[in-house]
Amino acid sequence: MAEKDITQKVLEQYNDVFMDIVNVLLFNGEMVVREDDLIDLPTNSSKKIGKKINYQDRDVAK
16 A cells, blocks of 8 residues: 655645646646635535445645
8 A cells, every 4th residue: 555645745735836836747837827826625525426425535626
């Protein structure tokens, strides 16, 4: 079983770090996403398919 990287998850919660990750990986370093554009969203969700309910908990949602 792989160990969870808690440090990575904590860092991604900071808007400036998340902004850098998105801009570098998705936009080749161009400043498309700005820190002020980001807001925290709920990290848990659920969906019902038939009679079964599935729950999901994300590390970070913005």
